[in-house]
Amino acid sequence: MTTDTPARLLQLLSLLQTPREWPGGELASRLGVSRRTVRRDVDRLRELGYPVRATMGADGGYRLVAGKAMPPLLLDDEEAVAIAVGLRAGAGHAVEGVDEASVRALAKLEQVLPARLRRRVVTLQAATTSLTSGDGARxxxxxxxxxxxxxxxxxxxxxxxxxxxxxxxxxVVEPYRLVSAGQRWYLVAYDLDRGDWRTFRVDRVSEPFATGARFGARELPEGDAAEFVRKALQGRRAAYEFSVVFAGEVEEVAARVPGWMGRVEGVEGGGCRVRGVGGGPVEWLAVQLAVVGxxxxxxxxxxxxRCVRELGERLGRAGGGGG
Known part of the structure; x- marks a missing residue:
């Protein structure tokens, strides 16, 4: 029997976070308490913001449903390890779509992982490899x-x-934001030695150490970290503007085109256009356009x-089509 109310609430919450409906009698049996205590504990969870729905019937039942806000989740050992490994794999390859929010989630999860689970995550990560990887550096x-x-x-x-x-x-910097640029991650930070804002390629960073020294927020000149990185990259290499017309609808293409390419806009007569600024090799951009599908x-x-035409002819020959 669980007599400690906080511990019992956590155990109840863990049971309710599985995708099923729990009869009140089964919950009471699992927790070693009366059905009346279960009802009181459910009311406490509701006060904490967990949307628990009760159903009528001979035995009654409880289910955790989607609410207006994301409440804290309880994960068992296997679930925590699986999520951490997945986030680490995505972050390590700088996969398009795995942005700063994913990295923050990984940081929060690894912060609270017990040492035994952290070792399992590291061991599993080291023992596995992906068939495919991102185009950027690991x-x-x-x-x-x-x-x-x-x-x-x-x-x-x-x-x-x-x-x-x-x-x-x-x-030594005051870090501001991490920015995923498709192929690579960049850190936007205020460099204390240079006395100015800088961008750093994260794959060139080693031995990072949070000093514990706090700093007050500074205002970024561009106001947006992504725009700051974009302009910094354009200043380092010859940039070029590109324009591409897709045959699909705006919604379809917007769901497939990575955000760094540019804004998707409809065109008269059907289809849509993407205009953007490229800074890397045009060969890489040609491949990215092709995989949009x-x-x-x-x-x-x-x-x-010319690059797209040559790529098409090369792929045609590779497929036995003669170009």
Whole structure:
């Protein structure tokens, strides 16, 4: 019998978070209490914001349903390990769509994982490999979680950094945001030694350490971290504007096109257009357009038109179509 009310509430909540309806008698038996106590405990959970629905009947039943807000979840050992491994795998490959929110979730989960479960996550991660991986450099999930935790806690961050030419340095920064740019992760931070805002490629960051020293929020010049990274990248390499018309509807294409490509807009007569700014190799952009899975025509630039045409001919030959 569970006599400690907080412990009993947690046990009750754990049972209700499984996708089924629990008869009141079965809950009372599981908890070792009376049905009346179960009803009182359900009322306490409702006061805490958990939407527990009761059903009428000979025995009555209880089910946790979707509410207006996301209440805290209770996970058993296997569930916690599975989620942590999945988040670590996605974060490590910088997969499109696995953004800062996913990294924050991983940081929060690993913060509270018991040591025994943390070892299981690390062991399982080290013993498995993916058939496919992202186009960007591999990133240690621990690096992302340390950075995300420092951002959330408003702590200064110290790390070693390798520049594009291979020259290493030590940096002390006030971290602002992590930005996923499709292929890579970038950290936007205020560099205390340089006295200015900087972007850092996270795959070049090593030995990150949250110093514990707090700092007051600064105002980013651009106001938006993603825009700040976009302009920083354009300043480092020759950028080019591209325009592509897709044969699908706006909703369909918007669901398939990664956000960094640009805004999807409808065109007269059907279809939709995507205009954006590229900074990487046009070959990589051509492949990304092809995997959208919707017929398209490149309006420009001419270099991208040629690249798409050559890619199509090469794939045709590879498929036995002769180009």
């Amino acid at each position: 990133i240690a999930p621990e690096t992302l979680t340390v950075i995300a935790s420092a951002i959330a806690g408003g702590e200064r961050l110290r790390f070693a950094y390798s520049a594009r030419d291979g020259v290493g340095s030590r940096r 919707v017929d398209f025509v490149v309006e420009g630039p001419e270099e991208l038109v």
